[in-house]
Amino acid sequence: VIIGDTIVEDPTLYVDDTNGNDANTGAAAGSGNALKTIQAAVDKLGNQFRGTATINVAAGTYYEKVLIENLSGGKLVIDGNAAADTIISGATSGATTTPARDCALRMTNNNIGEVSIKDFRMQYTNGHGYFSDYGAGATNLENIEIQNITGSGFRASYSGIHNCNNVDISDVSDNGFYITQCNLNFITGASTVVNCSNDGDYSGMALRLFYGAYVGILVAGCSFGGATSHDTYAIFMDNSMIFHDGALTLSKANVGIRARWDSRFVGTGTVTETNITTSSTLSSGSTVVNGS
Numbered sequence: 001v002i003i004g005d006t007i008v009e010d011p012t013l014y015v016d017d018t019n020g021n022d023a024n025t026g027a028a029a030g031s032g033n034a035l036k037t038i039q040a041a042v043d044k045l046g047n048q049f050r051g052t053a054t055i056n057v058a059a060g061t062y063y064e065k066v067l068i069e070n071l072s073g074g075k076l077v078i079d080g081n082a083a084a085d086t087i088i089s090g091a092t093s094g095a096t097t098t099p100a101r102d103c104a105l106r107m108t109n110n111n112i113g114e115v116s117i118k119d120f121r122m123q124y125t126n127g128h129g130y131f132s133d134y135g136a137g138a139t140n141l142e143n144i145e146i147q148n149i150t151g152s153g154f155r156a157s158y159s160g161i162h163n164c165n166n167v168d169i170s171d172v173s174d175n176g177f178y179i180t181q182c183n184l185n186f187i188t189g190a191s192t193v194v195n196c197s198n199d200g201d202y203s204g205m206a207l208r209l210f211y212g213a214y215v216g217i218l219v220a221g222c223s224f225g226g227a228t229s230h231d232t233y234a235i236f237m238d239n240s241m242i243f244h245d246g247a248l249t250l251s252k253a254n255v256g257i258r259a260r261w262d263s264r265f266v267g268t269g270t271v272t273e274t275n276i277t278t279s280s281t282l283s284s285g286s287t288v289v290n291g292s
Helices: 038-044
Strands: 012-015 052-057 060-063 066-069 072-079 086-089 103-108 111-125 128-149 154-159 162-172 177-180 183-185 192-196 207-210 214-218 222-225 233-238 241-244 248-267 271-278 287-291
Touching (some): 012 038, 038 066, 086 103, 103 111, 207 214
Parallel strands (some): 012 052, 052 072, 086 111, 111 128, 128 162, 154 177, 162 192, 183 214, 192 222, 207 233, 214 241, 222 248, 241 248
């Protein structure tokens, strides 16, 4: 397979922070073959590929900011070993808990039909954990942990559908999920947000939707916990819509849901509120329209 600025078909690359070297081809696993950084594998794809490009990442801690930018192709797969042991850290190897980078993984200005990111932990960043903007297609995130973030855990704006399956966010200083003018669907499994800090207006929310963001389905097992200070909400909606199908738990906020500016919160599932200062008294088939 020719890799570089030339269009390639179905490339597969291997990354291993222990045994790899960015001077290797990345065409096979193990010492002498694998690359050392995820960014080196992304860069080898050039600007365009055909078919499915796969990046297999071995267990380890990768102290880097992964930037996927101006890339076109059919499908991009980035697979870790497991969220517990395949870590993208915004810190440095010399100061493992001190943030040095603004994102763990950012996708911007891409035209990829489908992206699959699975089995990673993203941690210790100065910006967002995962950040996607100005992209086409659908992005699927599965078995992802995002934690210890100075910013939002998951930030998406002006991009396509994001399908989140078992995405757990904790200990962030802004919002858990922050979605602007794009789609966010929870398709299967549980996704949770806990321990959002509040450091000013419009922060401290577990899920914030802004200007046309659309959350399609919140399935059974989703739990959103925000902050308890400064008029925060577990879910805060501007010009947005949520349809919930299945159990939804809201916790640790002044109010469970605030919907304003032609927003809609509707569905058939039950809503349970715990540790909420002012109850929204929502139940099966609940509807919130332009109000708190």
